[in-house]
Amino acid sequence: MNAEIVRRTASAVTIRAHSHYALHAARRLLIYALLLFVSVFTIFPFVWMVSTSFKSAGTIFALPPQLIPDKLFQPGMFDNYTEVLYRYDFVRYTVNSFFVSTMTGIGQVFTASLAGFAFARMRFRGRNALFAILLLTAFFPTEVTIIPEFLLGARVFHPILQPIGGWMNTFAPLIVPSFMVGSFGTFLMREFFSTIPLELEEAAIIDGANVFQIFRSVYLPLSLPSVTTLFLLSFINNWNELLRPVLYIRSRELYTVTLGLTTFQGEFESAWNLLLAGSVIAILPLLVIYVFAQRYIVQGIATTGLRG
Amino acid sequence: MRYYHPITPYLFIGPMIGGLLLFRIGPIFASFLMSFTNWNIRTNPTWVGLANYQELLSSDVFWLVLRNTFVFVLTYVPGAMILGLLMALLVNQKLKGIAFFRGLYFMPFITSMVAVALAWNWIFSTRYGVLNGMLTTFFGIQRGPAWLSDTNLTLWVLIVVSIWKSAGFQMMVFLAGLQGIPQNIIEAARIDGANRLQIFRHIVLPLLSPVTFFVLIVSIIDAFKTFEVTYTMTQGGPRGSSSTLAYFIYQNAFVYQRMGYASSIAYVLVLLIAIVTIANFWVRRYWVAQQVN
Numbered sequence: 001m002n003a004e005i006v007r008r009t010a011s012a013v014t015i016r017a018h019s020h021y022a023l024h025a026a027r028r029l030l031i032y033a034l035l036l037f038v039s040v041f042t043i044f045p046f047v048w049m050v051s052t053s054f055k056s057a058g059t060i061f062a063l064p065p066q067l068i069p070d071k072l073f074q075p076g077m078f079d080n081y082t083e084v085l086y087r088y089d090f091v092r093y094t095v096n097s098f099f100v101s102t103m104t105g106i107g108q109v110f111t112a113s114l115a116g117f118a119f120a121r122m123r124f125r126g127r128n129a130l131f132a133i134l135l136l137t138a139f140f141p142t143e144v145t146i147i148p149e150f151l152l153g154a155r156v157f158h159p160i161l162q163p164i165g166g167w168m169n170t171f172a173p174l175i176v177p178s179f180m181v182g183s184f185g186t187f188l189m190r191e192f193f194s195t196i197p198l199e200l201e202e203a204a205i206i207d208g209a210n211v212f213q214i215f216r217s218v219y220l221p222l223s224l225p226s227v228t229t230l231f232l233l234s235f236i237n238n239w240n241e242l243l244r245p246v247l248y249i250r251s252r253e254l255y256t257v258t259l260g261l262t263t264f265q266g267e268f269e270s271a272w273n274l275l276l277a278g279s280v281i282a283i284l285p286l287l288v289i290y291v292f293a294q295r296y297i298v299q300g301i302a303t304t305g306l307r308g
Numbered sequence: 309m310r311y312y313h314p315i316t317p318y319l320f321i322g323p324m325i326g327g328l329l330l331f332r333i334g335p336i337f338a339s340f341l342m343s344f345t346n347w348n349i350r351t352n353p354t355w356v357g358l359a360n361y362q363e364l365l366s367s368d369v370f371w372l373v374l375r376n377t378f379v380f381v382l383t384y385v386p387g388a389m390i391l392g393l394l395m396a397l398l399v400n401q402k403l404k405g406i407a408f409f410r411g412l413y414f415m416p417f418i419t420s421m422v423a424v425a426l427a428w429n430w431i432f433s434t435r436y437g438v439l440n441g442m443l444t445t446f447f448g449i450q451r452g453p454a455w456l457s458d459t460n461l462t463l464w465v466l467i468v469v470s471i472w473k474s475a476g477f478q479m480m481v482f483l484a485g486l487q488g489i490p491q492n493i494i495e496a497a498r499i500d501g502a503n504r505l506q507i508f509r510h511i512v513l514p515l516l517s518p519v520t521f522f523v524l525i526v527s528i529i530d531a532f533k534t535f536e537v538t539y540t541m542t543q544g545g546p547r548g549s550s551s552t553l554a555y556f557i558y559q560n561a562f563v564y565q566r567m568g569y570a571s572s573i574a575y576v577l578v579l580l581i582a583i584v585t586i587a588n589f590w591v592r593r594y595w596v597a598q599q600v601n
Contacts, residue, residue, distance in 0.1 A: 028403065031398070031401060031403065032403070034398055035398065035399070035406075035409045038395060038398065038409075038413065039409065039412055039413075041472070042412055042413055042415065042416060042472075042476075043412065043415075044431075045416075045424055045427040045428055045431060045472075046415075046424075046427070048427060048430070048431055048438060049423075049424075049426075049427040049430075052427075052430060060436070061436045063436065063441065063444075064441045064444065064445050065436065065437075065438040065441040110323070111323040111324050111327065112324070114320045114321070114323065114324070115320060115321045115323070115324035115325075117320060118317045118320035118321045119321070122312070122316070122317040122320065123310065123317070124314065124317035124318065127317075130321065130325070133328070133333070134324070134328060137328065137332040137333060137336065139529065139581065139582075139585065140332070140336055140578060141529070141532065141533045141554065141574075141577060141578070141581065142533070143533065143535070143553075143554045143557045143558065143574050143577060144335070144336060144339055144574040144575070144577065144578055145331065145332060145335035145336060145339065146335075146561075147335070147339055147342065147557075147561050147567055147570055147571055147574065148334065148335035148338035148339050148342065149331055149335050150561075150562075151338075151349070151567065152330070152334070152335070152338075154349065176327075176331075177327070177331040179327070180323055180324065180326060180327020180328075180330070180331065181324065181327040181328055181331050181332055182324075186324060205311050210311075210312070211311065211312040211316055215320075236418055239420065240419075240420040240421065240422070242421070242422055242535075242536050242539065242540075243535065243536075243558070246539075246562075247562060257420075258420055258422045258423075261420075261422050261423060261426065262422055262539070262540060265426060265429075265540070272430050275426055275430075276426060276427060276430065278423075278426075279422075279423035279424070279426045279427060280423075282420050282422065282423040283419045283420060283423045283424075286418055286419055286420070287415070287419070290411075290415065290418055291411075294411055297418065298410075298411075298414060298480055301417075301477065301480065302480045302481050302483075302484045
């Protein structure tokens with residue numbers, strides 16, 4: 001009798017567990033289906049970009065459009081890429097973008113960590129007011145400051161710097177402004193420095209370290225993750241920057257990838273296979289960085305609300 | 309305990325302050341003054357008082373651009389935010405491979421707008437574009453719309469592309485917010501018999517509201533600043549139908565060389581952003597949960 005009850009209860013429990021499991025599995029399946037559905041929209045432009053970049057000039061206008069490109073795994077598969085890279089100089093544009101983005105990244109780390117340290121750990125007159133102004137000015141869109149910035153460059157910096165190559169049509173206007181000002185970078189570094197225990201600093205003071213030594217050998221080494229984040233965000237922003245290259249750069253040998261791409265678009269309106277091979281080239285370095293450093297990038301953007 | 313010279317902090321902030329004065333504060337004041345002048349690059353500026361602003365108010369193009377800007381903000385902001393929130397809810401699960409999907413959804417946000425806008429240009433192309441191709445194949449529509457040259461459509465194309473590109477950002481911020489909600493509160497509500505929808509409506513949404521506020525402010529400012537997608541896809545055309553304030557500023561300053569006039573438009577933009585942002589902070593207390601310690 002007792003054994004019978006135990007057996008029945010046990011089987012009831014198993015049935016419930018099974019149906020619960022089935023429900024769970026169904027729900028999981030539904031979620032995966034939804035995830036894939038959203039993915040299709042997210043990656044479709046990239047897929048189409050890559051697909052077109054492997055098509056020959058004759059097949060890009062095929063109707064209906066073909067997803068599988070005709071050059072795929074055929075001889076000359078990378079012809080579009082080599083043509084864009086060498087004949088249309090994208091090798092040089094990419095190198096230029098690397099240079100500009102790296103320099104601004106280094107600059108951001110330098111100025112923002114110095115300022116962030118002062119705002120987090122030093123006491124001085126006007127500290128709060130200056131920090132507030134720094135954040136407030138970030139609300140002004142670039143469109144407001146770019147006109148005077150341009151005129152300042154053209155009318156003041158360019159004549160003064162003429163002996164060493166000038167300002168207009170050099171990398172300087174692409175690098176210096178974002179090298180020096182970074183509200184979000186300073187904010188990020190200040191937040192991070194504030195979390196470092198004061199005891200470390202005090203111990204170093206007792207050991208007789210001065211403030212520069214403390215900054216360099218206590219704070220900076222500890223903030224490597226934040227520094228990495230800051231460098232990468234700045235790198236990405238400047239890699240994608242369009243307005244300043246459009247305004248300042250005239251010589252082709254100084255083009256960045258984004259400028260090269262828009263100019264290319266104007267010149268070869270319907271060479272979509274070449275244009276999109278150029279797009280892939282412009283995106284690929286960022287994707288590689290993103291895959292390897294996703295953690296730093298996502299965290300930085302989510303905490304500071306983006307941008308340099 | 310101060311173990312440094314009182315001047316030392318200013319050495320630390322020096323480079324930053326120098327940059328701030330030269331490239332932010334200086335230009336902010338300069339462009340305000342310039343908005344009262346007539347200035348193309350070659351000549352010297354002449355003071356014209358409010359003439360630029362008067363010209364703006366009587367210009368049909370300006371009103372069209374202003375209307376486009378509002379349409380853009382009022383559709384992009386809710387679109388990107390709702391989509392971002394839905395995506396955040398979707399990826400806020402403990403499932404195998406979920407990190408991959410999060411990374412994938414965020415990807416458009418970090419890629420260059422110029423590059424992806426080119427791809428979209430090609431997708432939206434009227435005769436050979438894959439979108440109209442699909443309309444023909446699946447719906448039998450022989451001649452799809454001229455997405456990038458129909459004045460009724462261009463602005464919407466730009467809005468869709470902008471939402472596509474940034475939704476991953478809104479998602480990531482919402483996701484961080486969702487993961488900051490203590491599980492025990494949700495557990496308690498479930499034990500009290502609340503269903504999923506009730507939990508979302510009465511617990512998750514209110515607790516998320518500070519994050520929602522942050523996303524709202526950032527999204528609005530981003531929408532007002534739209535430039536790159538316009539520059540790459542439509543150049544504001546045809547006939548100004550897809551031009552918004554930021555692009556209009558660029559066009560007047562650097563294509564038509566009207567620096568003073570462009571500065572007055574820039575200040576209209578500043579004024580709009582300021583009004584909307586301040587208004588948002590003003591109504592914040594009616595819907596954003598306060599931190600209770």
